[in-house]
Amino acid sequence: VTIAPPRTQRTRTLAPHRLRSAITADPGWGVFVALFLTIAIGGIIVALKGGNLFTQSGTVSLLHVATALGLVAVGQSLVILGGSLDLSVAYLVSLSTLIAAETMAGSNTNILPAILLVVAVSAGIGLVNGLLVTKARINAFIATLGVGLLLKGYLENGYDGPAGTTAPALVQSLGYQRVGPVPVAFLLLLVVAALAWFVVRRSRYGHHLIAVGGDADVARLSGVRNDRVLVLTHVLCSLCCGVAGIYLASRLGAGAPRVGTESFYDLESIAAVVLGGTALAGGRGGITGTIGGVLFLATIDSIFNQLAVDTFFKQVVRGVIIIAAVAIYAYQLRNRRARRGPMA
């Protein structure tokens, strides 16, 4: 895993004495420490119980879990950075698997049309989300929940179970191909995440996005076209869901109308984003932290599976971890503000 060097949120020249606090202050920093500790402690506990956390098959399945959630979470990071939210992701992922599998209908020649169709539909849904949030001025929570309900109605009305067949070539490559213990699909996630990281940190759009999320009014007065930025962001988020859908269709071999909701991609992706230190209010955080959050959630899953811990207990622990992580971030932020004075 290549990890970009930690950075402060706003491009600010760092005096040397501030460097240390800037690194520790980066919200994405903490989750990798937590991830490392979890792997170390989890590995020891599993080993004491006579298991092995680091088997090839365990690592492969961990990375597969991380891939699907990661693709959605990267998209979710973008909208959350912009101060918005997307609760329709789970349904869109399910819809994308169906579109992909049904268009392919088991034939390799249909791969390109299927991918294009998924891209078109997910971009369209992102556009709708974005326009509802910006032009119709509906709160993102309600707007994307409403779109999610629409998609849910479509899915439940049209499908009782798996439908379509994914092209064998895609199943063999994106679904199961590996480089050592690393699935090709996970490399795809890393590419998508790297692109998103580059866009957020290095492009004009990215700076605008952070500005809009930080303070929409200030951004507008500074000449940022907030609406365009947010619409584009919602389109990008939905595209990520589309890619996640194509991946899942390759993995499962068919379209699955409930795969998104059964995996709780809506809430899980938001959890991964905030675990990665991105502020739910927007304007602060980054993609690196999100990938850390995703790996962290997947690792906990894997450890609990190894220990054969009750699924429900796992959920309780997960709830506690999410709250605790965000409480720690909030505590750090308060400390930092106290040191720098009220305006920092």
Next chain:
Amino acid sequence: MSTIVDGPQTSGTAPAGGPADRRPRFTVPGFGGVAPIAGILLLLFAVIAFKQPDFFAPASFLSFLGRAAPIIILAIGQYFVIVSGEFDLSVGSLVTAQVVVAARLIDSQPERTWPVLLLLLLFGLAIGAINGLVTTILQVPSFITTLGMYLILVGAVYLWSEGSPKGELSETFRMFGNAGFEEVPVLGRVPYALLVVLVVTALTFVITRSDFGRTLVAVGDNPRTAALNGVRVWRTKTIAFVLSGVAAAIAAVLLGGYGGVSFQAGAGLEFTAITAVVLGGVVLGGGRGSVFGAMLGALVLETLFTAMNIYGVSGALKSAVQGLIILAAVAIAARRHR
């Protein structure tokens, strides 16, 4: 402190409202800006009356209101939290937890009913207090706090009941949700749930008009200003969460009686409650909106579900219709706000 409930809607449709700029600046807290949602409600009633006029016969209408009671009560609880600028995503799981816990503790023994009812209220109160304190003292955004609480409650209740609900509710417990006064003159049958909702409503209006109610809106509007004016913001918000938790407990008692014991008892209710509140013109982010609007929003949702049943909309399409109507209603309301 006087609360300015921003209600541009009151002038828009009121016959004697006058020019738009002469809208009343001070409205009675609790009633501001409910014209659009009341309009939608009447429209839905008309749609139902067209197909099934006897829906409005006293007995059937009252039983409809009784069915709406849990959502209305949850919307009231959610209103307190939302108007103070927060979210409560844990109410659905709290309802489920309450119903499952009640069934296991009562285990068909009627004499345990009242202690368990008291315990449920305390349970709701405690969960609300935890949500509130984590949100205010630890400064975790309430979306995350209550999302975490949701995971914890769902996980804990499954764990505790080892995968499937155990026990039965007693008849005394179920009475609140499924029984009523029979053979009342003129009205026919009055469900107990309706009385519960009336009592809750009365208490709610007392609360919204108290100093606390006005402080709550002020905190949601601008916590900093409120704090500088001497309001203990953390306390105010925590009480809002506690009210939401208690509301969830009451709703759970009604739903347990009406619907029975399952892990699905409260599934999705948090979104229903938030939707109801937003439909009622309450602004997410706090500081604006009336509890009366939130209650009407809940009634609109229940009416919508009923109308879809009457018109035989297939179960699968229901969520699509619901989504469409929510988007349309909120978009229209947002236009009016500009």
